[in-house]
Amino acid sequence: MKKFFKEFRDFAIGGNLIDLAVGVIIGGAFNKIVGSLVADIFVPVLGLIFGNPEGLASMEYKGIMYGNFLTAVITFILTAFCLFIFIKAINKAKAALIKPEEKPAEPEAPAGPTTEELLGEIKDLLAKMAK
DSSP states (O other): OHHHHHHHHHHHHSHHHHHHHHHHHHHHHHHHHHHHIIIIIIHHHHHHHTTOTTOGGGOOBTTBOHHHHHHHHHHHHHHHHHHHHHHHHHHHHHHHHSOOOOOOOOOOOOOOOOHHHHHHHHHHHHHHHHO
């Protein structure tokens, strides 16, 4: 039983779980920002472009409310794009700040005999065998 709790403690305190928790929290906040950008800026503008000043959400065709679906699609695309840009910037900053460890130079393997030396040895061996 002690082993079980030790494994759980290592899991709960481990870096991956903490990184995941931070990612979820930041993702939630980021989602609110992008959601507001879509709902408060893009959707009203698109509503005006499509001739519906109330926004996309109120758009319908014979009772089918396709405006909510369009809003959800736009939110998804913009969220994915913003996350892509955000992660790309983070990776670029990481690469600039964290320099890869320099690997120690591996000692070169001792140089073996050249082709000419090997052929000379083969010739000598053949000559000895012929005697």
